[in-house]
Amino acid sequence: MQTEKLLDRFVRALAAVDPVAVWAHGSLAGGDYQQGRSDLDLIAVLPASVSPGVLWRIALLHARLRREPLAPKLHCSYLTPQTADDPDRPHLTWAHQELFRRPVTPVTRRELHAFGRVLHGRVPEALLAPVSDRELRDFVLREQREYWRPRVGRASLWRQDVWVDLGLLTFARATVTARDGRLISKREALALLPGLGAPVEVVEDIRGRRYGNPAPPTEEWTARRAALTRDYLGPAIDALTASGC
Structure with missing residues (x-):
């Protein structure tokens, strides 16, 4: 399946920045995923703040995935354990084929607690505060x-x-x-x-x-x-x- 191949390649590429965890949310984790139509909504938790070197590696790994058929649908926000609990804080995000910053919303956080799919590392409950x-x-x-x-x-x-x-x-x-x-x-x-x-x-x-x-x-x-x-x-x-x- 193209989706699983892309996810596997992405997680392996992320090893270059030593993630604490990689999670899927949205339809990819909760059901109703439509290959080629649905987005691949991901969260990666990095061990420390994003240095210029880490930023360069993240941009490079996404650039290398561009030729994958489903790559335009892959979106990932990058958190750290120190900043993960602030729902208003903008986090580095790759989406729509570019890097920018946006918050990880309470809806996404609740999804991760309710049915988040662990692709690598620690579970969401270990790193994210619950959403009331x-x-x-x-x-x-x-x-x-x-x-x-x-x-x-x-x-x-x-x-x-x-x-x-x-x-x-x-x-x-x-x-x-x-x-x-x-x-x-x-x-x-x-x-x-x-x-x-x-x-x-x-x-x-x-x-x-x-x-x-x-x-x-x-x-x-x-x-x-x-x-x-x-x-x-x-x-x-x-x-x-x-x-x-």
């Missing part, structure tokens, strides 16, 4: 309110498949997390969306692209899908964040 239900709920509601809600007003975004898919699926997942304190997969979120009032034809469009091989959408459907998604998602986010579940 309150912390998790506050984060997902804040993300809906501060990240997703403003973007509903940017019409051009919603003509893109990725925004329709992530916008609706993330909303359904946030609803369950805020209400029940648990995480659900994208497949489960998709099944819940009609019951949350999402437009059924858009839900079926997402299902077809995620699990089937549909023809490219027409310009007419792309515009209609964007309008349906925005008309639903704006009020839905407002209701969710106002209720606080």
Whole structure:
């Protein structure tokens, strides 16, 4: 399987920076992974802060993986035991074929505790503090309110498949997390969306692209899908964040 070959090669390449642990989260660890469609979401814990030499080695190993078929889907954040417990601290991250810094969110941390897959070294419980239900709920509601809600007003975004898919699926997942304190997969979120009032034809469009091989959408459907998604998602986010579940 291409996924396992890439993971094995990546972990072996990481030996150059002597990681304390390497973990998978997201669909790769929790189920519903779709090879070639899903991201490979990884966390590596390094023994010490990232020196210029270590940074160079990390950039080099990712560059050497570029020719692998699934390499564009591989994302990895680099923590250290000293900095791992700060959910607001930006960590060195490789994603979308570049290096930058971003936090490791409470959702990712809860995933690692709940079903993280150990690819190398120590288990998440040994290095990461647990995430409380309150912390998790506050984060997902804040993300809906501060990240997703403003973007509903940017019409051009919603003509893109990725925004329709992530916008609706993330909303359904946030609803369950805020209400029940648990995480659900994208497949489960998709099944819940009609019951949350999402437009059924858009839900079926997402299902077809995620699990089937549909023809490219027409310009007419792309515009209609964007309008349906925005008309639903704006009020839905407002209701969710106002209720606080």
